[in-house]
Amino acid sequence: MRTSFLFTSESVSEGHPDKVSDQISDAIVDLFLAKDPEARVACETLTTTQTVVLAGEIRGAGIMDTAGNWAPGVEQEIEDTVRAVVREIGYQQEGFHWETLRFENNLHPQSAHIAQGVDASGNKDEGAGDQGIMFGFACDETPDLMPATLDYSHKILERMAADRKSGAAPFLEPDAKSQVTLRYENGRPVACTAVVVSTQHAPGYDQGEEEAELKTYVRRVVREVLPDGFLSGDTQWHINPTGSFVIGGPDGDAGLTGRKIIVDTYGGAAPHGGGAFSGKDPTKVDRSAAYITRYLAKNVVAAGLAKRCTIQIAYAIGVSEPLSLYVDTHGTAADGVSDEALEKAILGLDTLGRLTPRAIRTHLGLNRPIYRPTAAYGHFGRRADGDYFPWERTDLADALKAALPR
Structure with a gap:
């Protein structure tokens, strides 16, 4: 096992298109579990320019019957939930706006063949929902008992999102990504060799004094998140390295549930079985x-x-x-x-x-x-x-x- 090396992890913000999809899917899981704790849910979400589409299989009391008929009021609750998630993330842009986006619901009943294998019956205990x-x-490595590279990548974006929503950083928009590279010695993280932060921003913050303000802000957040002594004159900084980042979120790139499984787990520091989490009930x-x-x-x-x-x-x-x-x-x-x-x-x-x-x-x-x-x-x-x-x-x-x- 190597003890001295460089290692990198990335994170994405709540406004990243794939994360918008994950949050919508999990909000639907929560909506249905609140109605029936034994509900079965597999909800996938597609987000793109001014559009949200749901697809998947569900089953549950007070939600939908086996013929595919919705319980009264549930379809509207689903749409209201979707729009509320997009609003809370902060999307009120021409290309993706919580109030005016097009919504399509393609959820349907769970397969009876899956149900018969998973449900408990007779002397048979409830089985796993899949192999x-x-x-x-x-x-x-950290008090959270997580890989340091991922922990710090998450915390940089969490801090930026909090400042965006509080008004402390009004030039930020919801979509963002971060990446932290650390040097390990004797198996322990000791220094940050590179930081990458790409953040969607208000028009004009890609040049002049406004660009300098944004980059100064990002540097301050990173310094507050990383441990003392990790940053030095040798640290490479890449803040919005491609230049302008005004068009973002689902308007800039389509999003799908379950595409950020390494961000969701351990940042590449541990194996992954391949299955995503969001949109799935706990069976x-x-x-x-x-x-x-x-x-x-x-x-x-x-x-x-x-x-x-x-x-x-x-x-x-x-x-x-x-x-x-x-x-x-x-x-x-x-x-x-x-x-x-x-x-x-x-x-x-x-x-x-x-x-x-x-x-x-x-x-x-x-x-x-x-x-x-x-x-x-x-x-x-x-x-x-x-x-x-x-x-x-x-x-x-x-x-x-x-x-x-x-």
């Missing part, structure tokens, strides 16, 4: 199993059992228990702790219920409308707050330590 492999990861293990593996990996690191931990889990559609569980602490485990012992400890914890889809949802409380906030600035490394981001809790650390052989 697949999911990964969780944690490391001790889909692409989402719930990725959350539980992050929860487990984070608790391993929080317990001091390792400095770095990757966990893989695998499922088959319609089958309740996982096919495999794999733990890799990358040679960073505490003395006397083995990866095999961690695997046995995790599978032996009664509170986790053998990691069936139902047990995961019960343990983390996932059958609730808690997903819209996950759809921008990452699903992981966020603060567990009441009902939100329960997979970021570290309440399993003591139980893991107690379950290991002494």
Whole structure:
């Protein structure tokens, strides 16, 4: 394992077209779970110039019947939800405006063939909503137990979005991207060698004093986010390197749900099983199993059992228990702790219920409308707050330590 290297991660803002799509899809998930905690949702969103299109499969009491008939008022609620998301992000532009955009709803009933494999019946426990492999990861590079390159990339854009919405940076528009490159020595981040920030802006902020104001602002935000001493005269700065960035968001580039899976997870510092999260109810293990593996990996690191931990889990559609569980602490485990012992400890914890889809949802409380906030600035490394981001809790650390052989 290399200990000295450069590593880079990127993030995108809530106004990026793919993230607009993710937030709409997750707002629909929340709308339906509020009506029926057992709702089945697979909602995809396309955004482009003055247009939002929904497609996918749904099932749930008070939402739609098996013949595809909507419950009274639900279609209007869906459209109102879409427009509210776009308004809250901040799009009131000629090419994409929450009030005047064209909306198209193509959601339809879930396939009966999928339902029969997933639903519990007779002596059959509820099965996974699909096959697949999911990964969780944690490391001790930041207080959030996340890769530092991604953590800082997210926080730069979060700060800029907050300033845009508060009026502190009125020249910013919603679409933006960031990228942070750090130098690692002895496996630890020690310096920032490059920062890239591209942000949509008001007309005129690509030249003269206005451009200087924007670049000065971005530099200040980056300095406030990165740790003291990480920036130096050797740091490369690329702020709006292509020049003008007035046309952005879905007007500048079409957006689709699920296209930012590396931004959503670990910034390339850990493997990814390939499944996206947004738009899916928690019976889909692409989402719930990725959350539980992050929860487990984070608790391993929080317990001091390792400095770095990757966990893989695998499922088959319609089958309740996982096919495999794999733990890799990358040679960073505490003395006397083995990866095999961690695997046995995790599978032996009664509170986790053998990691069936139902047990995961019960343990983390996932059958609730808690997903819209996950759809921008990452699903992981966020603060567990009441009902939100329960997979970021570290309440399993003591139980893991107690379950290991002494």
